[in-house]
Amino acid sequence: MKPNILNSLLLLFCLLTTCEAGPRINCYPEPNANQNLCETRGCIWNPVDDVDGTPWCYFKDGVGYNLASQNGTTFNLQKNNGPKNPWGIDFQNIQIRTSTIGGSVLNVKIGVDCRYEPPVDFPRSTIATSEILSFTTASSDDLFWFSVIRNSTNRKIFDTSLGGLIFSDQFIQLSTYLPSENMYGWGENAHQSLKHNFSRYLTWGMLARDQPPNSGNLDTMNLYGVHPFYMCLEPDGNAHGVFIFNSNPQEVTTAPGPSLIYRTIGGNLDIYFFPGPTPALVIQQYLAFIGKPFLPAYWALGYQLSRYGYSGLDEMKQRVGAVRDAGIPGSVPKSENWSGFEDYVNVMHGWNMKMIPIFDPAVEADYLPFQRAMAANAKFIEWEDYSQVQPNIQNLYPMAKNTKVMLGVVWPDHHVAFPDFLDSTGRTQAWWKTELELYHSQLSFDGIWIDMNEPANFGTNEQHPWYFDDADHPNDAPLFCPTNGTNRWDLPPYQTHAVYYYGGNENNVYLSSKTLCLAGVQNNGSYRFYDVKNLYGLKEAIPTQQALMECTGKRGAVVSRSTFPSAGRYAGHWLGDNTARWEDLRTSVIGAQEFNLFGIPYVGSDVCGFLGTSNEELCLRWQQMGAFHSFFRNHNTLGEPAQDPAVWPSVAAATKTANLFRYQYLPYLFSLHFQASQSGLTVVRPVFFEYPTDTETLDLGYQFMWGSNILVAPVLYQGAVTTNLYLPTDVWYSLFDYRYGSKIDSGYITVPSPTTSRIPVFVRGDAIPRQTPTTTTTMSRHNPFELLIAPCQLGKAVGVLYWDDGQSIVDSFDTHDFHQFDFNYISTSNGAQLTITRTRKGTIVLPTMDILEIFNYPSPPNFRSFFLNGQSVNINVQSSTYSGITKTLYISTKDLIDLTSSDSITLEWSNVSK
Incomplete structure (x- = not known):
């Protein structure tokens, strides 16, 4: 068929079926739209099957501005002759100004001088990249629009030819096409999937509100914080981020196209585009701009117990005692202040436990x-x-x-x-800090909620x-x-x-x-x-963190319910007053990943659910999953039964297993937080961060990564005894009870997940620092270090350990006292070599590294052939083993490696001759 015939048939089809050029921009987003109200606004009323939420009342084409003049990177726009704004008088003249930060971050600012600007002090730095974004403009039929283009691929990542730009005093609207449906972010809302859904029209509110999340069904209500930021993964795997710096009540509609319509009712449109091109680099660029997250105290990564509604101090003592008696590692109980409570806090401090009180x-x-x-x-x-x-x-x-x-x-x-x-x-702010210092003089707390x-x-x-x-x-x-x-x-x-x-x-x-x-x-x-x-919430967190550090002399940790971009510099976050149900367990997995995108890696949920009555199975599975969130707290509401893990023997046993794994890998988790604070990296991250070209990972929201190397697939459904999961193409090893230490095939797999084992955890080729665990973070820090080596296909592994005293205030990483060790391992058929390089010298006294566990080791080692920096080492052959079946080498020798003995340490050995 010739093209002109095809176009004629398409035109005839559109005339007969009211074919539309693109998504509809809602002209009556308020409730109770009808034809009369719609047409009174001069809009089109066209009812359709609304299973996808398509608006029946929508704007006619031509809403927007035209170009009056241009002066360099400033574009002067004037209201065109198209439809008018139903919610106020259109500004007749607005400007678009463009600029770049560090040559890579593009700023597009739309608005009017002397309007409200949010009083937030961002660092406004950036991370270098070779990627360049260009701002291009076009117009037709009295309508001006612009696009943002990635130069390296000539792809439009933001395309406002959709139309619909409106700018008035209390109503601003901007619409754009997106390069793909792979969009993540916008908050704070309860998202039931990691990736946004563009098969229908969905509007998400953003206004900080005392509103518990409803995860029982699709619910687009606004929750405690506001984060007008998203990341989009383009069809070729490149990623970019977009931040709209606006603090007024606002909303975003995701629509087919894919497209989005953003509305706010104040300020200007101050938009920042971060080019990536990797997902990790997007977040690093965004956090360089808004501020990198604070480094929590080491103890803040411990397990926390909390309860709204202890009947008194005796009940609190009973529940904390029951958890301790069950041998469950824990670090932080929380409560209200009662008579005698100060003495009990002193007792808990003697147990190396910490205290976080709540302040409204x-x-x-x-x-x-x-x-x-x-x-x-x-x-x-x-x-x-x-x-x-x-x-x-x-x-x-x-x-x-x-x-x-x-x-x-x-x-x-x-x-x-x-x-x-x-x-x-x-x-x-000075009075607030004085009040917190006064309270601290009466109750020696360690963090603030x-x-x-x-x-x-x-x-x-x-x-x-x-x-x-x-x-x-x-x-x-x-x-x-x-x-x-x-x-x-x-x-x-x-x-x-x-x-x-x-x-x-x-x-x-x-x-x-x-x-x-x-x-x-x-x-x-x-x-x-x-x-x-x-x-x-952001502005409260700033003096609160300052007060905590001043009255304790340590960095501690602040946890805030309400957040805004840059809040992660001062506080962590919990995901609010969730409900004890499986749906909330699932959305908490997604919420933690989203808040890492927002620059708040110290995040978690109320484990076992805050509202409602939890149950044994749900609480068990939540404890297992929560052990992998940085902020790990069991908490529930007034009037409900206790739900700490000691309530049920099965939950106590599962929690002990999960917490011992967490505490064993705390050096790795802490190192991830160190990198997040130093470089803007994420801690808990979506799987697609590591595999952006693998389309199977793009909506894998119920799995997540710990850094680059550990993948977690929690059990999230009632009655499940197996887990269906996806492992991207790579070298994976099991870290849980099923075939521990063995290589696991990539792809879709089903693995056993009984309540009596760890949830599915996998590691891919790298060297992971860890430590022999015990019941508190303080005690664990004194135990010997270990190193898990999970080689890639070439028999190589690398890793890093960051270590400080766990509590000193970080004024600057340039002057902060910490160690950094880089690990480099390689094995051949003849033997292996582990090199440890101290790239940052601290003064902190360290335990020795006594244990190496190496997966996929090809043949038996000669335990008499070990040399450390050229000196022979006596390996304890009673505690060291090699399994020819699992190909696991376990080396355990007291005081094996003194990490501070030299800036470069080499441990090498040969294999048994065949």
Whole structure:
């Protein structure tokens, strides 16, 4: 068939079937769209089978701007003659400015001068790459668009020819085609798959909200933090990242095409493109820009016990004692403060255990800390003017009376105020640190857990909030925000998915639901809460980390519920108030991978589930999986039975097995965190990071990697006694009970996974540092080092160990006191050689390396042929073995290698002559 005939038939088909050129851009994202409302906006109403969520009301073509003039890399745009914005008056003139950072990161900024910019201090550095991204423009029919192109492949990675650019004071929209459907990121939401779904229209809200994740079904609600960042893997395996630096309420719609439509209701569109081209390099570039994650204290990688609702100190002692009696390695219990608790903390410190208390930001308005804050001229989130103050609340508190401090309700018995961590005078941050130091003088804690920092507020705008029916909480009058037509902050023209998902205003749902009034102000009125709400958790984490380090003299660890880009510099994160069900176990596997993309590798879930009643099998499988997350904590809610592993003998046994494996490999896990803090690498990472051209890995969300070398395939389904998994083409060895130490074929495999064994864990060719484990991280650190050698096909393996004292504050890695050892192993048919190079000299005293375990060793070694730097070594032949069946060589000799004896150490040996 000739091309012109084909085109004619296609045109006829489109005329008969209303064929569309591309995805629809929703013109009525609010609830309850109908034909009249749609067409009143000048949009197209075309009902279709909506199984894929296709909007029935959508914009006509031509929405956008045209090019008025260009001055170098500045493009001056003016509103075209196309459809107008339904949610405000279009800015008639906007600009696009482009620039590069370090020659590789492309910045495209769309907006207007003197608009709100998020007050976040990013390092704005980059990582060098040979990849270059170009900004190109085009226009037709009164419509301007731009593309971002990867020069090396001439591929468009961002293509706004889809149209739909809208820019007004409180509604901004940008649409683009994507180069593939392999997109990851955007948060914080509960994602049921690692890769986004472009077979249908899905809108994800991004507004920090006190909202437990619902993993029971597909749920696109916004959770505790905001992360407008994604990574896309292109068809050839190249990767790039995109970060939209905006802190206002926002949303993104993923749609067929593949395409996405991004909307925000304030600020500018400040977009950064990271070229990669590998997934790892994308994240390194992104974290160089927003800031690399903090290095947690070594003890913070230990197992943690927590409970909301211990009946008292005696019950806590009983549960902690039961776990210790079961021989389960653990490091950190958490609780509230009771009489005698300080003495018990001292006892736990004697056991080499640590303590992390929980702090909420809200301060009771008749509480001594509030009085000290007022005396110190600390600031709190305020009303804009006195006419907005609720006198029936304010007048109850002499210290707050005659102020504009906005008072709300959280856990304390009386009304609370919310510290203003954007206070440019620094007085609020200084007062906050003083309060934490005062508390530390009474209770010697080691880390800090900050919660409710979206910030959360109970019962906002509700006549009868839930706590009126709670016997444990007084009926404090709730906060009411101005909800008349003049309050454009709490009632903006477009309220985003963060409101519309929950039912719209007919159900008393506002942007201020569960939080403070967005009309509030901070820093003496220079910031509107509407703009900066999403930054609250980040801004609280900064002085909290500083306070922790100042009052303990050590680095410790902070864990925050609400996060924003760069929060990983100061705190870790847990995935929120999940539910004790299998679906939440599965989404926690994905959530940990996503937060590593967001630059927060110290992350994990509430093991066994926070809400609801857990059960033996679920808790067992969650304990097994959670042992591979950096932040590893068992935690559940008030009123539910205890669920620590000692409750069930089977769970206690499985947890002991899982924790001993974790503690054995803590040197490797710690080294991964060291690399993340130093270089911006991930710790828990998707499998496709290591195999970006293997299409089978692109949505392998229920498996994950520990660094580059260990693959974990947790058991995630009820009743499962086997696991179906995928091993990319490589050299893999089993690290669990099934054929331990043996080579395992690549591809799709099924392996046994009884509750009495480790979950499936595999290692690919490398040298992995580890340590003989015991019941606490402190005690484990004194045990001998070990080295697992799993050679690649050529009989080679390399690895690295980073080691410091586990607690000193890291001001700069250039001056920090640590060791770095590089391992290089090679074997031949005649023998083998292990070279250890100390590439960084520290002063920390180290245990010796006493054990080498080598997989796929070809033939029996001559145990009398070992030489260390030319000197003969007596190998303990009673504890050292070789198996000709499994091809595993196990060398165990006390004080075998003193790692600090020389900057270059060579251990070599020969095999038994045939």
